[in-house]
Each structure stands twice: as structure tokens, then as C-alpha cells.
Amino acid sequence: MKKTLLVPFDGSESSKQAVTFALSLAKEEDRMILINVQKPQYEGLEMFGNVSREKLDSYYLExxxxxxxxxxxxxxxxxxxxxxxxxxxxxxxxxxxxxxDFSVHSIYMGSKGMSPVVNNALGSVTYSVIHLATCPVTIVPYN
Structure with a gap:
């Protein structure tokens, strides 16, 4: 049975380990989705002139x-x-x-990412995903 694995990736060593771990569990018929989420900063940018939201979004997507x-x-x-x-x-x-949206089988993510850490156990995004996800979430510890 084909499964879809979702791996949030922010470039941190922890997220790299999550990709490697998810790959070790995946079968040839499976699909992996890598996702990167850019948290936008729109406020306070008026000092740089007239920068449209579309230009900023294009920058974040790049x-x-x-x-x-x-x-x-x-x-x-x-x-x-x-x-x-x-x-x-x-x-x-x-x-x-x-x-x-993609009916993923499970999410594999690192315990800590690039954002500031809320506590010593888990990163803030990881903690939130655990509570919001409707599928299993596997947390890959950073070694």
C-alpha cells in the first residue's frame, strides 16, 4: 500500500536527520513530501519603500x-x-x-529546528504540530 510521508525541512541538522530517518522507513512505492514554511514579516517593512506583498511573497517562495x-x-x-x-x-x-490536504500517512520531523527554542525538550513548531496533526507524528531526536 502506497503511503505519503511528510517531512518538514528548515535546513537544520535536526530536519536533515528527519529526512534520513523517513527515507530509511520508506518503501519504493511510497511518496515523500518535503515542506518548507516561510514565516512572513510584512510589518515594519515600510521603511524600505513601497514593496508589494506580492514581491515579498515571491521572495519568501524563493x-x-x-x-x-x-x-x-x-x-x-x-x-x-x-x-x-x-x-x-x-x-x-x-x-x-x-x-x-494530501492525506499523509505520517509526519516525520526533527525535535528542534532553526527557530528559537521554547523549551529544552522540543522546538515550538514541533510541539504545535504534535497537537494539531490528525495523523501520527514521529519526532526524530537530534544527536
Whole structure:
């Protein structure tokens, strides 16, 4: 049975380990979706002149693509179907939306990402995804 695995990727070592772990569990018929969510900063940018929201969104989408390109090293031996998604918004919300929209079997994510840490156990996005997801979430500890 084909399964879809969702792996949030922010370029951190923890997210790289999550990709590697998810790949180790995947079968050839499975599909992996890598997602990067760019948290936008719209307020306070008026000091830089008239920058449209569309230009900012385009910038965030490009930055997300660059982050996902960094995952290529982890995926060089992948024998499964891969898809990359970049979203703009709150990471936990966008991750769980994609999980629901694509009927993913499970989410594999690192315990800590690139954002400031809320506590010593889990990163804030990881903590939120655990509570919002409607599918199993596997947390890959950072070694």
C-alpha cells in the first residue's frame, strides 16, 4: 500500500536527520513530501519603500526553494517519489494543512529546528504540530 510521508525541512541538522530517518522507513512505492514554511514579516517593512506583498511573497517562495535545495544531499539515493512544497504562513498550521490536504500517512520531523527554542525538550513548531496533526507524528531526536 502506497503511503505519503511528510517531512518538514528548515535546513537544520535536526530536519536533515528527519529526512534520513523517513527515507530509511520508506518503501519504493511510497511518496515523500518535503515542506518548507516561510514565516512572513510584512510589518515594519515600510521603511524600505513601497514593496508589494506580492514581491515579498515571491521572495519568501524563493527562499523556501533554496532551503529545500539544501535537502538534495540527504535525498541523493532516494528510491521513492519526491515532491517539494513551499508555503508562506505559520509553520505548524501550514504543515498540518498539507498533511490533511494530501492525506499523509505520517509526519516525520526533527525535535528542534532553526527557530528559537521554547523549551529544552522540543522546538515550538514541533510541539504545535504534535497537537494539531490528525495523523501520527514521529519526532526524530537530534544527536
Amino acid at each position: 527562499e523556501g526553494k533554496k532551503v529545500l535545495d539544501a535537502a538534495k544531499d540527504c535525498l541523493k539515493d532516494a528510491q521513492i517519489e519526491l515532491e517539494e512544497i513551499v508555503r508562506i504562513g505559520l509553520p505548524a498550521i501550514e504543515i498540518t494543512k498539507v498533511a490533511k
